[in-house]
Amino acid sequence: MNTTTRKIGCSLPLHLPKPKIITLDAYNTLYSTKVPVMQKYCEFGVKYGLDINIPIDCKKMEQSFPSIFKKINNKYPQYGKKCGLTPEEWWSKLIIECFQSVLPHISEKRGLPDGLLDDILASFETSQVYAIYPDLIPFLEYCKNNDIVLGIASNTDPIMCKLIRNLGIDLYFINDNNSNVYLSYDLEITKPNKLFFDYILKRVIYQDKSLTKNMKHDNIDELKKHCYHIGDEKHNDMEGASNAGWNGILLDRMNKYGYFGTDIYKNKSSVPIETQLAIDKIDNNLEQAWVTCLQNKNKIITAGPNQFVISTFQTLTDLFQQQE
Template identity: 35%
Template sequence: MSQQVQKNGVILAKPMFVTFDAYGTLYTPKKPIHELYCSFAIEHGIIPESSDIQVYEQRFLSAFKNNFSKYPNYGKNVVGPIRLPQLDDWWDLVIRDTFDLSHGGEVASTTYTFVQDLLADFKSTKVYDSFDDVVPLLDWLRHHHIPMGVASNTDRNAIDVLNLFGFLKWFSPENIFLSYDMDVLKPDKLFFDKIRQAATPDEVAPSSCWHIGDELSKDFTAAYNAGWSSILVDRQNKHGFFGSQMGKLRSRIVNDRQVVVRDLKEVSNVFGATE
């Protein structure tokens, strides 16, 4: 590979290190989270079958936001009257707040079983699917000896899900960067600075580090603002980069450090231009 190449008349940097967002990029829930929560709640008799499921969408979002505000970073290093020694203790709070379940006193056995089963199932194929365009790209990158990593705003439960789909064989432990461990969140520039310092030699330019993700602000724009090159994978044309040509275009080069693709299969074509 050369250091720079042209694709459609635009010069792109050679990929020396590639990171992936996890949730929404490598894997995805089979249904919206609040619907999955409610399905389990109905099964365990926590809410009736006649419940308005959409009400719980806002309840879940509020529970997540409020607990992340009170106990930042999934409760890591929390001090004070409430201690959350285990990661699942933080998610326990979110689940109970979503369904207005008691936090103290004697816990009903059905409530305890519901929470524990829900936590366990969120590390299983009952909840998540992987995208079928992931493995071909990971194989292509490995074949071309391009180092890879995971860079995601999430907790360590993500490692269980990555392992569930066999993705860990492509990512070495030292190249899995989670906001939980890093104590910083995307879109903060420091998130990407820390990764580059830890994973690449000093001579590797920021623009030769590529980040791939599905979120416009936290992945595509944030990596770009940190000096990286970035790829937005937009499988449903959610952000409108393909306009009315969604069925025809497979990728769109926005500038010399930003590319939008329909799926991950197209990334090898983008990077292949650097060979």
């Protein structure tokens, strides 16, 4: 892995173009679960009288999740949009199969206790399950105060809009005149497709033509140098954005990809790395992740052309402020 590490505040030079547009991924970037997703499922199951052993069955459900998600997504693509399902119905099917992985007698026809699915779905739209990290609001405020256009670019469904409203961060991305929320569900394109980022840039320029002011012939390639996308997935976020001509930033709070030293998967089981990453998407513990990310808060990694890795938003805020 050919990378360069720089500490914020030291003499090593790193100049990033002044940001004009910053988009962020949603899950595990804007917000994260307080405890692992399957732990919450199991806790609700126990509440409704299911015979579940939380430590053991949580682990079984976590191991089954990647294949379940893939199966449901292949059968009902785009969160059910093309199949006449609502996102809530799509997630219900996934939740049922997660419980089936530890309680085989459960089926869609002979399903879970009345109210359980509705209770789970409702909680996953609120701060009962999700929270934001302490460094998010200061970063969003910095962007707002410096006239940086903020947007959300995520491979997800519209339930996300309910969640960001309930978490109190929606107004950074949505106002009376414009919305800069771009979801794969609506666009019918997914990251890392270059067209995803191209569409966003075209739309943002349409809403704010001043972004190309003083650029020769409205040079889009010049503007792309001032565009940033931040997310927690190396391929979809960092590489996807950089391949589209943007600056791609990987927010890796747990050092899952190993850019800050030995990664957390070294010497672990023979589970394929992509499967392990899929499990870790739902295995987040916010308090633990916050403590871990602070160990690398003053570091920024150059991972490739227009590709950077950080562990906190504060790292980026500090760097942008130094360059003002």
